[in-house]
Amino acid sequence: MSTAARKTPDTELSQFRVKGEIPVPVLINWLTMVAVPLLCFFAWRSSFREDPVVPPLLVGFAVLLAVNSIVYWVSGHRTLQRRGFITIITVLFTYLAVHAVEDGSAIIWLFAYPPIIFYISESRIGVIACGGGFAAVILLFSPLGDLLFSPPYSTSFRLTMIAVLGFEMVTCYILDQSRRRSKLGLLKLAAEFEYAAKHDALTGLANRREALEQLEAEYQRYLRHDRTFSVLLLDIDLFKSVNDNHGHHIGDELIVQVANTLREECRRVDTVARWGGEEYLVVLPETGPADALNSANRIREAFARKTVATEQGPIQATLSVGVASIRRAESIDRLLQRCDEALYRAKSRGRNRACGDEETVAA
Ligand SMILES: Nc1nc2c(ncn2[C@@H]2O[C@H](COP(=O)(O)OP(=O)(O)OP(=O)(O)O)[C@@H](O)[C@H]2O)c(=O)[nH]1
Numbered sequence: 386m387s388t389a390a391r392k393t394p395d396t397e398l399s400q401f402r403v404k405g406e407i408p409v410p411v412l413i414n415w416l417t418m419v420a421v422p423l424l425c426f427f428a429w430r431s432s433f434r435e436d437p438v439v440p441p442l443l444v445g446f447a448v449l450l451a452v453n454s455i456v457y458w459v460s461g462h463r464t465l466q467r468r469g470f471i472t473i474i475t476v477l478f479t480y481l482a483v484h485a486v487e488d489g490s491a492i493i494w495l496f497a498y499p500p501i502i503f504y505i506s507e508s509r510i511g512v513i514a515c516g517g518g519f520a521a522v523i524l525l526f527s528p529l530g531d532l533l534f535s536p537p538y539s540t541s542f543r544l545t546m547i548a549v550l551g552f553e554m555v556t557c558y559i560l561d562q563s564r565r566r567s568k569l570g571l572l573k574l575a576a577e578f579e580y581a582a583k584h585d586a587l588t589g590l591a592n593r594r595e596a597l598e599q600l601e602a603e604y605q606r607y608l609r610h611d612r613t614f615s616v617l618l619l620d621i622d623l624f625k626s627v628n629d630n631h632g633h634h635i636g637d638e639l640i641v642q643v644a645n646t647l648r649e650e651c652r653r654v655d656t657v658a659r660w661g662g663e664e665y666l667v668v669l670p671e672t673g674p675a676d677a678l679n680s681a682n683r684i685r686e687a688f689a690r691k692t693v694a695t696e697q698g699p700i701q702a703t704l705s706v707g708v709a710s711i712r713r714a715e716s717i718d719r720l721l722q723r724c725d726e727a728l729y730r731a732k733s734r735g736r737n738r739a740c741g742d743e744e745t746v747a748a
Pocket residue numbers: 620621622623624625626628632633634635636637640661662663732736
């Protein structure tokens with residue numbers, strides 16, 4: 386019953402990969418592998434223009450991108466790789482636009498920025514990066530940009546660039562949102578499937594399979610750290626007659642009421658499960674025979690005080706409980722068998738009681 390730390394849907398989504406989707410680190414490495422030779426090619430071409438600044442800078446960007454990928458290969462740090470890549474390409478695209486590299490044609494590469502940013506980062510970062518980039522382009526094309534950088538772009542080019550870039554950014558945002566929404570839908574569906582696989586539909590308690598897993602985990606803790614534990618097997622007394630006299634829907638209500646009693650009376654560390662039919666299993670970590678018997682009686686008494694409304698008036702029912710604590714090197718099967726035998730003793734001694742091992746006394 387532990388609660389996981391709250392995560393934003395974005396963080397959850399970045400950890401959840403749909404089959405077939407390219408992982409972000411792989412995409413960054415691919416993009417780096419394409420970008421490095423391209424940058425070197427443009428640096429080589431720029432060197433013919435006898436420009437002393439552009440070639441070394443473009444090679445510098447290529448080296449930074451390569452180093453970023455190498456650091457990822459060595460360290461495996463995904464966040465560092467992603468942040469490093471975003472920073473390098475943001476500075477690179479700003480440089481290409483401001484310095485009108487390749488006679489100003491390099492600014493066209495800005496169109497690659499929105500889809501990459503939206504794919505590799507969280508939605509919020511995508512919006513901030515694209516919004517900032519768009520504002521920077523408008524500033525560059527404004528009279529202030531002319532004053533500061535004197536870019537060689539014609540008015541019609543500037544207007545077209547702003548309109549198309551804005552259109553592309555909005556389109557990328559819409560596509561990214563629908564991709565995230567469908568991923569979120571899948572994530573919810575997976576969580577629902579997982580819940581259904583581990584829980585009983587009627588009571589919401591853990592089901593038998595989940596109970597066995599928790600029991601196995603507790604058993605391993607016992608073997609490693611010698612931390613004792615106990616199990617309770619609870620069974621509603623004369624349940625068949627409740628079904629026969631009042632109908633299955635009242636029987637079901639009684640089953641749910643036992644579940645509610647168990648939720649109220651057990652600790653958060655205990656595993657409470659519907660074992661089958663009108664039987665329940667409780668795993669009590671770090672609990673010895675005496676405390677387990679006390680818990681069993683507390684649950685039994687709490688349930689006996691409850692009523693279920695029927696057409697013939699309120700009815701009450703009782704529980705019989707078998708109690709067993711792990712012993713030496715016995716197996717889980719043997720522990721459950723002893724617990725079942727204890728439950729059988731509780732039934733045969735008149736029901737509405739808890740029985741432990743032979744030496745442990747009935748209530
Ligand atoms: N309403 C309802 N009945 C169930 C469910 N699962 C099992 N049962 C019924 O529970 C009854 C179990 O009865 P028995 O195991 O014979 O024993 P009992 O009448 O409880 O008698 P003792 O266990 O000896 O006290 C059966 O009649 C099953 O049909 C369920 O999910 N809902």
